[in-house]
Amino acid sequence: MEYRRLGSSGLQLSALSFGAWVTFGNQVDRSAAREMIALAWDHGVNFFDNAEGYANGEAERVMGDAIADLRLPRDGYCVSSKVYFGSAKEPRPTQKGLSRKHVVDACHDALERLRVDYLDLYFCHRPDPDTPIEETVRAMDSLVQQGKVLYWGTSEWSAAQIREAHKIARLRNLQPPTMEQPQYNLLHRDRVEREYAPLYAEYGMGTTIWSPLASGLLTGKYASGVVGDGRLARDGYGWLQKLVVGDPAEHRIERARRFTLLARELHVAPAALAIAWCLRNPHVSTVMLGASRVEQLRENLQAPALLERLEAAQWQRVEAATAR
Numbered sequence: 001m002e003y004r005r006l007g008s009s010g011l012q013l014s015a016l017s018f019g020a021w022v023t024f025g026n027q028v029d030r031s032a033a034r035e036m037i038a039l040a041w042d043h044g045v046n047f048f049d050n051a052e053g054y055a056n057g058e059a060e061r062v063m064g065d066a067i068a069d070l071r072l073p074r075d076g077y078c079v080s081s082k083v084y085f086g087s088a089k090e091p092r093p094t095q096k097g098l099s100r101k102h103v104v105d106a107c108h109d110a111l112e113r114l115r116v117d118y119l120d121l122y123f124c125h126r127p128d129p130d131t132p133i134e135e136t137v138r139a140m141d142s143l144v145q146q147g148k149v150l151y152w153g154t155s156e157w158s159a160a161q162i163r164e165a166h167k168i169a170r171l172r173n174l175q176p177p178t179m180e181q182p183q184y185n186l187l188h189r190d191r192v193e194r195e196y197a198p199l200y201a202e203y204g205m206g207t208t209i210w211s212p213l214a215s216g217l218l219t220g221k222y223a224s225g226v227v228g229d230g231r232l233a234r235d236g237y238g239w240l241q242k243l244v245v246g247d248p249a250e251h252r253i254e255r256a257r258r259f260t261l262l263a264r265e266l267h268v269a270p271a272a273l274a275i276a277w278c279l280r281n282p283h284v285s286t287v288m289l290g291a292s293r294v295e296q297l298r299e300n301l302q303a304p305a306l307l308e309r310l311e312a313a314q315w316q317r318v319e320a321a322t323a324r
């Protein structure tokens with residue numbers, strides 16, 4: 001496993017990490033979750049991602065119990081949480097968003113569920129139009145000062161919002177955000193490659209990128225339509241299907257189909273190829289994997305080997321196959 005610095009911080013994260021969205025506390029049972037964490041750990045994964053909103057907090061409980069069960073050394077792994085959506089099914093006004101109150105309450109809840117004394121990474125899961133950015137920066141800074149959070153960051157904030165947080169932190173001598181958690185994959189590139197381009201050098205911003213497989217679309221499993229037992233076909237995930245399959249004008253199913261045909265021609269698993277492509281971007285600190293089965297994770301963990309196996313011309317074909 002390769003380890004990469006989280007932006008300009010000194011934290012070394014494994015280039016592949018593992019997250020709990022949709023799966024823990026929901027699609028996978030506790031024993032599969034434990035097996036996947038053990039498998040990831042055995043492959044050198046040292047970062048496990050979570051959020052208050054995943055399965056209404058249950059994903060954090062499952063992950064915390066599995067890590068405790070496996071007796072992973074606290075100084076050997078990193079764990080995250082994210083605040084914004086709330087963990088209650090129908091959160092009250094003070095149980096969601098980025099107010100100082102909720103940022104602090106959600107941190108305490110995550111610490112308890114994940115069974116740790118501090119969060120290595122703590123993200124604002126979305127921008128909150130109802131809270132001044134200064135209030136959130138101050139809340140994060142105070143958690144850092146108390147040793148409850150080591151590095152704080154944002155997820156899907158605009159470049160302008162991230163700049164604003166840095167300006168406030170610099171002006172008030174507060175801890176600035178260290179990292180952003182954006183979506184990044186062959187079908188969704190603009191924000192990481194264009195919008196954020198100046199931020200990497202300007203602020204030493206790290207990225208923990210999500211949905212490297214576009215929720216499974218890049219594995220080719222939806223080539224003949226959104227059917228089967230995959231995430232996009234699950235009850236209650238129609239909203240995600242709309243987002244991932246997108247506007248017909250974007251031809252995302254067709255682009256994924258071209259990509260999987262090419263992967264077959266190159267004799268590589270499409271999932272590993274799509275993940276390896278993300279790793280080629282030096283601004284990516286870690287690619288967060290998701291899996292609903294142990295075999296999927298095992299396949300995805302093979303991605304780094306492709307970096308050496310494929311040549312520049314083959315990577316160009318990958319880009320051409322997924323172009324609009």
Ligand SMILES: NC(=O)c1ccc[n+]([C@@H]2O[C@H](COP(=O)([O-])OP(=O)(O)OC[C@H]3O[C@@H](n4cnc5c(N)ncnc54)[C@H](OP(=O)(O)O)[C@@H]3O)[C@@H](O)[C@H]2O)c1
Binds near residue numbers: 155181
């Ligand atoms: N900050 C944010 O807003 C945000 C948003 C989303 C995710 N995240 C984080 O990023 C992590 C990864 O994101 P993601 O889960 O969306 O990643 P992804 O890699 O795009 O999708 C993972 C899903 O694809 C399917 N899959 C994975 N490997 C496969 C394989 N080899 N063959 C066939 N199907 C395969 C599985 O779902 P099925 O088997 O059900 O099809 C799996 O759960 C999450 O767990 C979470 O921690 C953060």
